[in-house]
Amino acid sequence: MNELVTGHYKVVVIGAGFGGMYALHRLRSEGTETICFEAGGGVGGTWYWNRYPGARVDIESMQYSYSFDEELQQEWSWPENFSAQPDIERYANHVADRFGLREDIVFDARVNSMRFDEGANIWHLTTERGDEVTAHYVISATGSLDATNVPGFPGLDSFEGDWHHTSQWPKEGVSFDGLRVGVIGTGSSGVQAIPEIAKTASHLHVFQRTPAFTMPNNNQPLDPDYEREWKDTYAERREAMRTDQGLSMFPPKYGAILDMEPAVREAIMEDLYASRSGFNLLVAFNDTMVNAEANELLAEFMRNKIRSIVTDPVVAEKLCPRYAIGTKRVCLDSGYHATYNRENVTLVDVRESPIEEITPRGVRTADGEYELDILVLATGFDAVSGSLTRLNVTGVDGLDLRDKWKDGATNYLGMFVAGFPNLFMIHGPGSPGVLAQMIAGAEWQVQYVLDVIHDLDTRRVQRIDTTAEWENKWDAEVQTAASYTLFGGTDSWYKGANIEGKPKSFMVYVGGYDNYSRRCREQVEADYEGFVLSP
Numbered sequence: 001m002n003e004l005v006t007g008h009y010k011v012v013v014i015g016a017g018f019g020g021m022y023a024l025h026r027l028r029s030e031g032t033e034t035i036c037f038e039a040g041g042g043v044g045g046t047w048y049w050n051r052y053p054g055a056r057v058d059i060e061s062m063q064y065s066y067s068f069d070e071e072l073q074q075e076w077s078w079p080e081n082f083s084a085q086p087d088i089e090r091y092a093n094h095v096a097d098r099f100g101l102r103e104d105i106v107f108d109a110r111v112n113s114m115r116f117d118e119g120a121n122i123w124h125l126t127t128e129r130g131d132e133v134t135a136h137y138v139i140s141a142t143g144s145l146d147a148t149n150v151p152g153f154p155g156l157d158s159f160e161g162d163w164h165h166t167s168q169w170p171k172e173g174v175s176f177d178g179l180r181v182g183v184i185g186t187g188s189s190g191v192q193a194i195p196e197i198a199k200t201a202s203h204l205h206v207f208q209r210t211p212a213f214t215m216p217n218n219n220q221p222l223d224p225d226y227e228r229e230w231k232d233t234y235a236e237r238r239e240a241m242r243t244d245q246g247l248s249m250f251p252p253k254y255g256a257i258l259d260m261e262p263a264v265r266e267a268i269m270e271d272l273y274a275s276r277s278g279f280n281l282l283v284a285f286n287d288t289m290v291n292a293e294a295n296e297l298l299a300e301f302m303r304n305k306i307r308s309i310v311t312d313p314v315v316a317e318k319l320c321p322r323y324a325i326g327t328k329r330v331c332l333d334s335g336y337h338a339t340y341n342r343e344n345v346t347l348v349d350v351r352e353s354p355i356e357e358i359t360p361r362g363v364r365t366a367d368g369e370y371e372l373d374i375l376v377l378a379t380g381f382d383a384v385s386g387s388l389t390r391l392n393v394t395g396v397d398g399l400d401l402r403d404k405w406k407d408g409a410t411n412y413l414g415m416f417v418a419g420f421p422n423l424f425m426i427h428g429p430g431s432p433g434v435l436a437q438m439i440a441g442a443e444w445q446v447q448y449v450l451d452v453i454h455d456l457d458t459r460r461v462q463r464i465d466t467t468a469e470w471e472n473k474w475d476a477e478v479q480t481a482a483s484y485t486l487f488g489g490t491d492s493w494y495k496g497a498n499i500e501g502k503p504k505s506f507m508v509y510v511g512g513y514d515n516y517s518r519r520c521r522e523q524v525e526a527d528y529e530g531f532v533l534s535p
């Protein structure tokens with residue numbers, strides 16, 4: 001759709017990633033007047049933007065896909081166990097075409113303001129390209145990892161080579177052939193990109209502030225028999241996923257690692273390390289995320305793997321993370337640590353020698369200047385809340401969402417924000433979002449939101465809001481769930497610690513999707529306890 005859009009819609013959806021596309025599909029199927037604004041030039045959201053070399057999903061594709069349409073899941077074939085970005089983008093395009101979604105998606109239309117009109121109970125939305133619409137309801141499906149974090153390195157603009165952030169990767173690709181490359185950042189994006197970049201760069205300098213725990217993804221082409229098994233029993237498997245706390249299917253747990261004889265636990269860890277997904281190791285024991293001693297056993301097992309792969313013992317120690325494993329997002333990689341055995345790769349520890357500035361020729365740390373032709377920033381995101389605050393959202397009494405959230409992204413049930421009525425967040429702060437299988441989570445939340453909208457229609461309610469009191473109660477549930485785990489002990493993007501000035505508060509509900517979905521339903525069934533409904 002190219003022409004500028006004006007007019008009134010019952011529901012505006014923001015974002016054509018997997019959450020937004022599903023919301024749009026459901027609304028269209030019901031005949032609801034709706035439109036979707038998408039900042040990118042195509043569908044896929046995260047999988048549209050993050051096209052850096054090596055980008056790949058870390059949950060098996062048979063699981064990380066839509067469940068809502070049996071024909072879709074039967075007809076689609078994934079080439080690999082863990083699909084690469086181009087295949088996931090191809091799938092997103094297939095879904096958009098199959099369900100005719102493009103008719104109602106406005107591309108290259110980044111929403112740049114949203115204002116609530118209290119008299120009329122409608123949202124006014126504008127986009128950067130000039131669309132101006134009103135909507136009774138807004139579903140924001142803007143993703144948890146959309147707001148790019150470009151740290152304020154002094155001198156970045158003076159760099160004479162090209163620089164790219166992994167989440168804004170040029171569609172035409174980037175050649176590293178024979179170039180001196182610098183990568184800043186060793187989270188999931190860096191860990192996936194570094195082995196690929198090293199293959200063709202003349203030299204690669206990796207600027208690491210915090211090493212990451214990363215598991216081998218042991219990726220393989222999808223075995224047709226395995227695919228058949230899944231497809232023959234998709235209905236049961238999807239049901240099993242829905243009742244799992246992370247909306248995923250993992251092998252059964254082994255019990256507490258602390259109760260095991262050393263030889264037994266070592267054998268189990270070795271098995272799981274070599275299994276189809278290294279993540280199996282992370283979820284195998286019921287005490288590793290809640291007990292520091294248990295966690296340390298797993299963490300040390302992983303450190304020993306690094307020591308066994310990386311030939312230079314000094315480099316190996318620098319690559320060994322010292323925080324509790326799992327409390328920063330664990331990465332899945334393809335040959336990450338072995339990359340440091342290459343002659344053309346150098347690890348620069350910027351915790352020891354911080355980056356002082358970017359110069360026209362490269363990166364200057366406290367140690368000296370590293371000359372580079374091209375620079376890659378794998379520096380992450382203003383995660384979870386950043387994609388919403390960047391939309392310039394104004395609620396009742398002219399309240400700016402940035403001001404509302406200046407001390408923390410308060411919300412109710414991870415979907416509602418007091419003073420911002422008729423706005424539903426998919427994967428918002430306070431929801432299980434990034435710590436569950438995100439397509440399945442989006443399907444659940446979209447269903448919930450549509451159920452609420454239907455119910456409001458029946459009750460002839462015009463406006464749904466919540467209160468600060470109930471936001472605080474929900475925040476207490478979110479923080480209590482986190483307090484039973486080790487998450488709180490580590491600075492991570494889960495608690496906003498990666499962004500200067502962002503309040504540190506744990507933003508993900510880790511009490512399990514089963515409990516989360518139950519709590520959301522309970523509050524509606526208790527005659528909308530915690531909500532304010534206005535006729």
Ligand code: N01
Pocket residue numbers: 056057058059145151166184185186187188189190192207208209210329332350355378379380381434493498
């Ligand atoms: O971002 P990150 P990401 N100077 O924030 C460093 C998902 N994802 O894009 O840890 C120097 O994890 C920063 O250092 P530190 C996944 O959920 C999934 O990699 O802050 N360094 C860190 O090393 C993931 O967690 C996949 O000390 C600086 C890195 O940059 C999330 O996206 C693939 C710095 C940022 O790591 C984000 O991952 C990719 C500075 N000023 C992403 N500022 C899959 O596999 C930041 N850093 C599906």
